[in-house]
Amino acid sequence: MVITIKKSLLTLSVVAGFLGFTGVAASASTYTVKSGDTLAEIAAKHNSSVDTLVKQNKIADKNLIMVGQKLEIGKSAKKTTAKKVNKKHFKTSTSIKKGSAHAAVVTSQSGSDNSTNDATSSATTTPAAFQSQGVIYQDGKKWTYYTGAAFADGTTNHGGYDADGYLIVAAPSNVPFGTHVQTPLGEGVVHDRGTAIVGNHYDLVMP
Structure with a gap:
């Protein structure tokens, strides 16, 4: 009986650990610039803003992005909250x-x-x-x-x-x-x- 209780407690601990991670959001996603893209259009598609993308990606000239350039979209967060x-x-x-x-x-x-x-x-x-x-x-x-x-x-x-x-x-x-x-x-x-x-x-x- 003692062994059974210990196993149960271990199982509960593992389950609790997994549940604790369900509120953790993934880090920012990455978008690859395609031919014809503008920063404004990319921001619109991802419900973001030009200024946010400029700051997040440290873009020197918001009117100049290169095909193949990787852009971080969105921000990482500790908890997922409905916005x-x-x-x-x-x-x-x-x-x-x-x-x-x-x-x-x-x-x-x-x-x-x-x-x-x-x-x-x-x-x-x-x-x-x-x-x-x-x-x-x-x-x-x-x-x-x-x-x-x-x-x-x-x-x-x-x-x-x-x-x-x-x-x-x-x-x-x-x-x-x-x-x-x-x-x-x-x-x-x-x-x-x-x-x-x-x-x-x-x-x-x-x-």
Whole structure:
């Protein structure tokens, strides 16, 4: 009987040990850069951000990645916890056209995104430089700018930003409203459309 008890205790110890490891998450996954990839597109596919990938992989120039380059995606954690992923928080590269007109529908909208990110922290140029050039190409995309007071999804202009503090972007119809995009002036959110905004051409409201 004593031997049986010892074996039982040993079995329980082993089982407890295995159970203790069920909460441990695997380390960051690795992504291999393919031809035509951009850092913004990779971030969008993995629910991450350009800035996160830049810091995690110590990338000197976020506009320059090499085919075959290994990128760490995600972070290791001691415990796996269920996180609610907001699919609106994608960072992609887009483009815009100077002086383009956009039809706007004025409706009320309550913002559900309470992010405290600084939209201008990832800017690659200044509004003055952008206005001087008129068109900027970033990550193989064409960017232009325009002005407006209200936009296709009902968003109103708060000095060039939406109610959550993000730059306002007009995107092609295949890009959903609410999608986060990386613009030359920092992080923006898609709130508008435009007849000229197709393909790789996006439009940014100038602050």
